[in-house]
Amino acid sequence: MTAKNDQEHLDLMAIARKVITMESQAVAHLLEVIDERLLEAIELLYACKGRVIITGLGKSGAIGRKIAATLASTGTASYFLHASDGLHGDLGIVHCDDVVIVLSKSGNSDELFNLLPVFKRIGAPIIAITANMDSALAKHSNIVLNIGVREEACPHDLAPTTSTTAMLALGDALAIALLEKRQFTRADFAILHPAGTLGRRLLLKVDDLMESGNLVPSVPLSAHMKEAVLEMAAKRGICMVVDNQQRIQGVLTTGDLNRLVEKTEQFFGIPVTEVMNRNPKIITRGALAYTTYKQMEKFRIVAMPVVDENDRLVGVIHLHDIMRAGIV
Numbered sequence: 001m002t003a004k005n006d007q008e009h010l011d012l013m014a015i016a017r018k019v020i021t022m023e024s025q026a027v028a029h030l031l032e033v034i035d036e037r038l039l040e041a042i043e044l045l046y047a048c049k050g051r052v053i054i055t056g057l058g059k060s061g062a063i064g065r066k067i068a069a070t071l072a073s074t075g076t077a078s079y080f081l082h083a084s085d086g087l088h089g090d091l092g093i094v095h096c097d098d099v100v101i102v103l104s105k106s107g108n109s110d111e112l113f114n115l116l117p118v119f120k121r122i123g124a125p126i127i128a129i130t131a132n133m134d135s136a137l138a139k140h141s142n143i144v145l146n147i148g149v150r151e152e153a154c155p156h157d158l159a160p161t162t163s164t165t166a167m168l169a170l171g172d173a174l175a176i177a178l179l180e181k182r183q184f185t186r187a188d189f190a191i192l193h194p195a196g197t198l199g200r201r202l203l204l205k206v207d208d209l210m211e212s213g214n215l216v217p218s219v220p221l222s223a224h225m226k227e228a229v230l231e232m233a234a235k236r237g238i239c240m241v242v243d244n245q246q247r248i249q250g251v252l253t254t255g256d257l258n259r260l261v262e263k264t265e266q267f268f269g270i271p272v273t274e275v276m277n278r279n280p281k282i283i284t285r286g287a288l289a290y291t292t293y294k295q296m297e298k299f300r301i302v303a304m305p306v307v308d309e310n311d312r313l314v315g316v317i318h319l320h321d322i323m324r325a326g327i328v
Helices: 003-010 012-033 034-044 056-073 083-087 110-122 164-180 186-192 198-201 225-234 254-263 289-299 321-325
Strands: 052-056 079-084 099-103 126-130 143-146 218-221 236-244 248-253 303-307 311-318
Touching: 003 248, 012 164, 034 143, 034 164, 052 056, 052 083, 052 110, 056 079, 056 099, 056 164, 056 289, 079 083, 083 110, 099 110, 110 126, 110 225, 126 164, 198 289, 218 225, 225 236, 225 248, 236 303, 248 303, 289 303, 289 321, 303 321, 311 321
Parallel strands: 052 079, 052 099, 099 126, 126 143, 218 236
Antiparallel strands: 236 248, 303 311
16 A cells, blocks of 8 residues: 555544543542642742742753743742753843753753753752653752653654653643742733733723813803703713712713704703703722623713812713723
């Protein structure tokens, strides 16, 4: 049979299923091989006064980059150091207050072997993540975490597949355990992810998006509808009615104006107090913009007055501005 015929008879779905099965089994096998050393590693990382330095080569290095990024985004200061770069001048970033995590399936790579004595000389403790508990890496590390992988999903047992998947899962386990131990909250996450949707939801406040000063449409209690309509036309379809202390007594919207026009065309001389909504929805300065959005969505309104701690009008926030900020 020719190579072409071999290709035609390949069951690609079966191959894909086998790979997924082997990798899922590798992750499940971690539950059998992890022990108290995992807890020791978590305690060492938690007590670290410097940074967590993660290093590795090849595919293990690629997984190391991801673990470093996950640690950094969940409250653990971390940095990825490529093993080759470390051997050519970048070891200056490692200090005695740091903890080093070294990833290697075999644990016997020459580059890593040359790095280990330097880490020891610096005084940084080493956590190994490996499948070879008898390797040079395991022997020179303070804590060894076994990924327990014997066979790759690659048919030649060469391309790192099951081993890197297990490393990734173990790295995630360390990161999330540390997150819980640090009591890292959604608000903490938002601070480290200010450009993300969650970050904006937990960080942006009404004050950041509201219009204030001369942009706030308002008229006094003594005003008539003509003044209110001019304010609404110039300032985005809402107008607050305030007393002498700038406290809101009512709100006028385009909906109120539409209903008024249906009743009479001669409305300019009508006092605003006869038309305004005396129980408007109001938000307090300092509230989260996302909370404000949820209230707007609940009550089906497109703008809300903003008041200070003394209930004085200080701004107005519009639904379109919240949406433009990328919160929803």
